[in-house]
Amino acid sequence: MIEIKDLHKSYHMGSNTLHVLKGINFNVKEGELVSIMGSSGSGKSTLLNILGMLDEADTGDYTLDGFAIKNLNEKIAANYRNKFLGFIFQSFNLINYKSALDNVAMPLYYQGMKRKERVEKAAHYLEKVGLADWSHHLPNEMSGGQKQRVAIARALASEPKVLLADEPTGALDTKTSYEVMDLIQGINEEGKTILIVTHEPDIAQMTKRIVNLKDGLIINDTKVEQVRAISNV
Amino acid sequence: MFDIERWQEIFETLRKNKLRTFLTGLSVASGIFILVILLGFSKGIQNGVTSQFERDASNLISIWPGVTTKEYKGLNPGRYIQFKNNDFNTISRKYNDEIEHESAFYTIWGGLVNYKNESGSYRIQGVLPGNQFIENADIGQGRFLNYSDVEDAKKVAVIGNRVKKDLFKDEDPINKDISVYGISYKVVGVFFDPGGERDESKVFLPLTSAQRAFNGADEIRNMMFTLKMSDDYNKAALESAAISEAILTDLKQKHIVDPDDTSAIRVNNTMEEAKKIYSLISTISAVFWFVGIGTIIAGVVGVGNIMLIIVKERTKEIGIRKALGAQPMSIVGMILQESVFVTMFSGLFGLILGLGLLEIVGPLIESDFIQYPQVDFNTAITTVFILVFAGALAGFFPAYRAAQIKPIIALRDE
Ligand SMILES: Nc1ncnc2c1ncn2[C@@H]1O[C@H](COP(=O)(O)OP(=O)(O)OP(=O)(O)O)[C@@H](O)[C@H]1O
Ligand SMILES: [Mg+2]
Numbered sequence: 001m002i003e004i005k006d007l008h009k010s011y012h013m014g015s016n017t018l019h020v021l022k023g024i025n026f027n028v029k030e031g032e033l034v035s036i037m038g039s040s041g042s043g044k045s046t047l048l049n050i051l052g053m054l055d056e057a058d059t060g061d062y063t064l065d066g067f068a069i070k071n072l073n074e075k076i077a078a079n080y081r082n083k084f085l086g087f088i089f090q091s092f093n094l095i096n097y098k099s100a101l102d103n104v105a106m107p108l109y110y111q112g113m114k115r116k117e118r119v120e121k122a123a124h125y126l127e128k129v130g131l132a133d134w135s136h137h138l139p140n141e142m143s144g145g146q147k148q149r150v151a152i153a154r155a156l157a158s159e160p161k162v163l164l165a166d167e168p169t170g171a172l173d174t175k176t177s178y179e180v181m182d183l184i185q186g187i188n189e190e191g192k193t194i195l196i197v198t199h200e201p202d203i204a205q206m207t208k209r210i211v212n213l214k215d216g217l218i219i220n221d222t223k224v225e226q227v228r229a230i231s232n233v
Numbered sequence: 234m235f236d237i238e239r240w241q242e243i244f245e246t247l248r249k250n251k252l253r254t255f256l257t258g259l260s261v262a263s264g265i266f267i268l269v270i271l272l273g274f275s276k277g278i279q280n281g282v283t284s285q286f287e288r289d290a291s292n293l294i295s296i297w298p299g300v301t302t303k304e305y306k307g308l309n310p311g312r313y314i315q316f317k318n319n320d321f322n323t324i325s326r327k328y329n330d331e332i333e334h335e336s337a338f339y340t341i342w343g344g345l346v347n348y349k350n351e352s353g354s355y356r357i358q359g360v361l362p363g364n365q366f367i368e369n370a371d372i373g374q375g376r377f378l379n380y381s382d383v384e385d386a387k388k389v390a391v392i393g394n395r396v397k398k399d400l401f402k403d404e405d406p407i408n409k410d411i412s413v414y415g416i417s418y419k420v421v422g423v424f425f426d427p428g429g430e431r432d433e434s435k436v437f438l439p440l441t442s443a444q445r446a447f448n449g450a451d452e453i454r455n456m457m458f459t460l461k462m463s464d465d466y467n468k469a470a471l472e473s474a475a476i477s478e479a480i481l482t483d484l485k486q487k488h489i490v491d492p493d494d495t496s497a498i499r500v501n502n503t504m505e506e507a508k509k510i511y512s513l514i515s516t517i518s519a520v521f522w523f524v525g526i527g528t529i530i531a532g533v534v535g536v537g538n539i540m541l542i543i544v545k546e547r548t549k550e551i552g553i554r555k556a557l558g559a560q561p562m563s564i565v566g567m568i569l570q571e572s573v574f575v576t577m578f579s580g581l582f583g584l585i586l587g588l589g590l591l592e593i594v595g596p597l598i599e600s601d602f603i604q605y606p607q608v609d610f611n612t613a614i615t616t617v618f619i620l621v622f623a624g625a626l627a628g629f630f631p632a633y634r635a636a637q638i639k640p641i642i643a644l645r646d647e
Binding site for chain 1: 250549553557562563636639641
């Protein structure tokens, strides 16, 4: 599903250059649930953003579901983001003047779906994350966990092939984190490929594979015995 | 553009961001409103000034007698020139084709006028019917003097509004008798004069009646002619100067005055003054154009600023939409459509409000210098479109930029 080869990324700040990703090689097959770990500043978010096509690598190859992602114009990139990818941000990134339902329906609008269908589908996914009763609330009327679940519903609504989550539980307490992880595990079991950035080991244990980043390189990539989130709730 | 889904999305955004929509709309509407009021009043002032000076701008030739200062054909200097009916008639006949209105005058400067117990001192003038147009007198009641009044030397009078107010108060003066130095005249009309109070403190009698009553025989004090106005100022000026000169020459010859004697007979033609007034009016209109354009520029800058701020504020939202798969052009389109809709709607609202106010307040203004404040509808509409266009343009560039940058950069914006 995801193949990356010798990926490099640097940030330029004035005359300084910060080499963040120094040659990442890494594959993810369909249906995997992978966590990416590493200390702060190791480049996890940078990697995930590149995978999510929110950012671009400097050099290296990235193939998503057989398509080479390189030097795409914004139009095609927008199409891929819409069709292939669902992104869950640490800071939720909901549109604050739209209700939960409308936020979830957003990607569907950009898929060109009719309003009625959009609303039905968005309602379905909100129900799935347990927020059927909250569909008309605005984000700032909801707790962090609820907002993150709205964000998950939004990422799911477009039925992407790959779900990318950058510290989805970073802003949540342990109990809520596990609830969110339970949701993610459920989605994974339906066959979705999921990558999660986290630096909480217990969260990582709930995935099926842990990739460790350090100083811009993968230092460790191991399969793990998945812990069911529900058993900890 | 006519994508219903897109419109739904836009209306929802506008509705959910009421304050922003309201403030944008308010600033556009008030900008247009102020512009309309400003343009309206400048037009009003132009109208007022124009009508105030219009009569002075007409092509009026006045001829006054004086005292000779040069010896000529054996006649001593210091001789008073006295015009007679005959002088007037000669000129009137000779320049019949060029003259539009004409009047000879026999004037008593401070004449005592009585009505019942009220009395006052006013200028009494014996005139011809043409004086109505020369003075620009508006008949408020009754009529002006006519030719049969003059022919038969009828004892009738037309009084100025001031005279009416002084002597008649609220009474209807028509067909009442006033007495001028003990002679009764029947009031047949009341006139208003745009020149104001001073010009309304007059009593007009038929020339012949005045001459007869005040021992004037066939003497006249002075005469005035207006020429038919030609559209072209320069042509009118030349013609007017030529006729003034010709009349002067004729009269000097007739009264045996040295052609170089400038004070024996004076001809004044208003064409030179008209030129000043023409230029005054065009200066006023230039000033208001300047002010209007300045206001439009201020409006453009204002609307542009608002759009810049709005797009800046929405950068993160743009990033989110992009992350969810929005095409760059759909984002630009959305922002433009929104801004055009809001500016257009509120611009037209401000326009209608401004026009409405002018419509209501305009007629209530009682100033001679502001009349019929109004705005040319096309000018106003054009202004709205300029502002809408400016808003769209000012929104376009930042929106385009935000839509082109990587979503991660837009998302990082706080
Ligand atoms: N836009 C940027 N400009 C400059 N430097 C950046 C930018 N984004 C990230 N960096 C730097 O790149 C490095 C990697 O950042 P990244 O966000 O990928 O780290 P991370 O592993 O996600 O850390 P954390 O666990 O704290 O989220 C950091 O040193 C960071 O300061
Ligand atoms: Mg990070």
